[in-house]
Amino acid sequence: xxxxxTPAILFTLNEHPLQNQLCLRLPAVNGQYSYRRFPDGxxxxxxxxxxxxxxxxxxxxxxxxxxxxxxxxxxxxTLHELGAASVGLVAPYLCYMRQDKRFSAGEAVTSRIFASQxxxxxxxxxxxxxxxxxxxxxxxxxxxxxxxxxxAPLLSQWLLSQNEMLLVGPDAESEQWVSQVxxxxxxxxxxxxxxRLGDRNVIVSLPDLSDFxxxxxxxxxxxxxxxxxxxxxxxxxHKQGVKRIFCASVHGIFVDGVxxxxxxxxxxxxxxxxxxxxxxxxxxxxxxxxxxxxxxIALLASASTP
Numbered sequence: 001x002x003x004x005x006t007p008a009i010l011f012t013l014n015e016h017p018l019q020n021q022l023c024l025r026l027p028a029v030n031g032q033y034s035y036r037r038f039p040d041g042x043x044x045x046x047x048x049x050x051x052x053x054x055x056x057x058x059x060x061x062x063x064x065x066x067x068x069x070x071x072x073x074x075x076x077x078t079l080h081e082l083g084a085a086s087v088g089l090v091a092p093y094l095c096y097m098r099q100d101k102r103f104s105a106g107e108a109v110t111s112r113i114f115a116s117q118x119x120x121x122x123x124x125x126x127x128x129x130x131x132x133x134x135x136x137x138x139x140x141x142x143x144x145x146x147x148x149x150x151x152a153p154l155l156s157q158w159l160l161s162q163n164e165m166l167l168v169g170p171d172a173e174s175e176q177w178v179s180q181v182x183x184x185x186x187x188x189x190x191x192x193x194x195x196r197l198g199d200r201n202v203i204v205s206l207p208d209l210s211d212f213x214x215x216x217x218x219x220x221x222x223x224x225x226x227x228x229x230x231x232x233x234x235x236x237x238h239k240q241g242v243k244r245i246f247c248a249s250v251h252g253i254f255v256d257g258v259x260x261x262x263x264x265x266x267x268x269x270x271x272x273x274x275x276x277x278x279x280x281x282x283x284x285x286x287x288x289x290x291x292x293x294x295x296x297i298a299l300l301a302s303a304s305t306p
Contacts, residue, residue: 008297009051011079013060013072017274018092021286026293028057035071045074052083055297058122061276062095063253065114076121086300088124090293092275092285093223093251097131115141124296128275128285129222129250133173145299147292151250151273152180154283158271159185159218166215166242170194170204170233178220188212192236194229204232209240216244216268224249224272227258234265244268252278 011031012019023030032048056079060072072089079087096114099107115138118125125146130138138146159165165187169178171194182189190212195203209217217237219230230247237245245267252259252272259270259280270280 006054008055008057009049010057010059011075013058013068013075015277016059016061017277017281018090018284018286018289019059021284022057022059022090022289022293025286025290026057031056033075043071043074045071045078047078047082051079053085055301056084056087057090057293057297058087059090059092061093062091063093063251063276065095073117073121080121086123086297087121088126088293088296088300089118089122090289091125091127092273092289093253094125094127094130097133097135100134111135112141116143119143123300126289126292126296128273128289129177131223145296147296149285149288149292150180151275151283151285151288152177153184154273154285154288155220155248155250155271156181156184158283159187162187162216164215165246166190166209166212166217168192168206168217168219168233168237170219170221170229174221177222181220187218188215192233194232202229202232204229204236206233206236206240209237209242213241213243215242216246217242218246218248219267220248222249223251223253224258224262225253226255227262230262231258231265234262234267238266246271248272251275252280254278 008028009031010023010028034046036044076087096110099110102109119142124144128149129151167178167182167187167189169175169191175191178189190207192204192206219233224230246269247267248271250273271282272280273283273285274281
């Protein structure tokens with residue numbers, strides 16, 4: 001079998017909107033496997049196709065990762081055991097990036113622990129806009145080749161067709177991403193300041209917006225999880241008389257139904273990529289994922305060629 005000419009096999013940990021488009025664009029074939037749980041909660045997994053000498057891709061958004069990690073490891077390890085030429089992970093949303101230092105004595109630096117465990121199981125990693133804060137790149141914690149895809153061009157392309165938009169970054173962490181989007185779609189932007197009092201308790205302050213009251217404010221953040229920062233940003237916009245508000249994010253986790261709360265608090269439209277399945281998925285990542293996936297496979301294949 002000529003591995004270089006054989007389509008890769010794409011397995012999905014759970015049903016995902018990127019699966020079919022990636023299979024068409026790469027190209028790849030859908031991976032077939034059986035999974036169920038025994039009555040005591042343990043997992044049963046069986047690969048239902050030949051994978052020997054085939055490059056395998058596992059597509060898995062890692063939102064709510066503790067419910068997925070064991071299943072992911074069982075799948076990846078079994079593909080290796082059955083002779084796959086390589087097993088790479090496409091994680092449109094990459095978890096465990098928040099705890100990037102020991103803030104208090106005794107805390108686990110979970111980002112490093114998770115990266116170490118995952119690196120021991122996969123051959124390469126492709127992800128979209130991981131929440132890099134104190135880390136400058138994934139290479140600081142991941143021991144396998146990794147590629148980061150930027151979703152900003154997709155949002156910029158959508159914004160180019162919109163008029164009188166004010167881009168709003170809720171805090172300093174969002175400034176780099178918001179400024180990048182603004183520079184390519186020519187909309188003005190502002191960045192707020194955030195004081196975090198707890199996991200779900202923040203204060204957001206915005207600069208003077210008197211020149212933008214008739215604009216549509218587009219709150220932009222890389223991840224919306226609990227949504228507390230965005231909710232406080234909405235309040236700050238309302239206080240300054242801004243009436244029309246959109247909210248755009250690369251990754252919409254929307255914990256505890258906060259998406260509905262955002263809409264009820266005055267957000268006219270939610271816009272997310274399809275990194276995590278949600279009704280707000282307006283921006284398709286498949287087109288910008290193909291090249292880094294093919295590059296990752298080709299690089300590994302060339303490295304293993306005598």
